[in-house]
Amino acid sequence: MKDNISDLVQKGTTTVGIVCKDGIVLAADKRVSAGYLISNKKMNKIHKISDYSAVTMAGLVSDAQLITKLIKAEIRLRRIRSAKEPSTKETANQLANILYKNIRTPSMVPGIVGFLLGGSDSKGHHLYELGVDGSITPTTDFCSNGSGSSLAYGVLETLYSEGLDTEAGIELALKAIGAALQRDMPTGDGIDVFVITKEGVKIHPTRRIRKTLE
Numbered sequence: 001m002k003d004n005i006s007d008l009v010q011k012g013t014t015t016v017g018i019v020c021k022d023g024i025v026l027a028a029d030k031r032v033s034a035g036y037l038i039s040n041k042k043m044n045k046i047h048k049i050s051d052y053s054a055v056t057m058a059g060l061v062s063d064a065q066l067i068t069k070l071i072k073a074e075i076r077l078r079r080i081r082s083a084k085e086p087s088t089k090e091t092a093n094q095l096a097n098i099l100y101k102n103i104r105t106p107s108m109v110p111g112i113v114g115f116l117l118g119g120s121d122s123k124g125h126h127l128y129e130l131g132v133d134g135s136i137t138p139t140t141d142f143c144s145n146g147s148g149s150s151l152a153y154g155v156l157e158t159l160y161s162e163g164l165d166t167e168a169g170i171e172l173a174l175k176a177i178g179a180a181l182q183r184d185m186p187t188g189d190g191i192d193v194f195v196i197t198k199e200g201v202k203i204h205p206t207r208r209i210r211k212t213l214e
Helices: 004-011 061-082 088-104 151-159 165-183 206-213
Strands: 015-020 023-029 033-036 037-040 045-050 053-059 113-121 123-132 136-139 142-146 191-197 200-203
Touching: 004 206, 015 037, 015 053, 015 113, 015 123, 015 151, 015 165, 023 045, 023 113, 023 123, 033 136, 045 061, 045 191, 053 061, 053 088, 053 191, 061 113, 088 113, 088 123, 113 142, 113 191, 123 142, 123 165, 136 142, 142 151, 151 165, 165 191
Parallel strands: none
Antiparallel strands: 015 023, 015 142, 023 191, 033 037, 045 053, 053 113, 113 123, 123 136, 191 200
């Protein structure tokens, strides 16, 4: 993610989402850049927003953090009102509404931020790409966001196969982000991986990620 307003649309980061037969894998690097300055090396760019959904974020840090807080609150409120867990599609629509309003609200600083949303519900496992304009793109295989996404897509297009499980999905996500780590300057300083299944959202152990990258 970038703090440098002039380069906001490039969204300096690399995030990846992969659809697997038993869940969704989300991965992201940990670097925050402000122009040519690495301003933070330990940013968490994947956030659990409910027991069965999580998002990756790319773009302006302040907007990304605020919108993540807002969608968490909206999901909690919807759960209280309906006495049931919102579906992934409902969550995606709610997040899209927030993004649509955010980008169209007059401001000295344009709110440029995009998300990948992964979730599991009674209808299965779902992955959505949400654009800075509030658009929603459902994905049946994989998607990537950020300045290193073209590098990640090269790996995903080559190695993805329909029906892979989450263990294979984790390995693929690490390879995709790893490619961006090698060549994309704003991407770096480690990788976080979340796995979303019918059991809920789980964080992949960091030590296993390090072993895979070695």
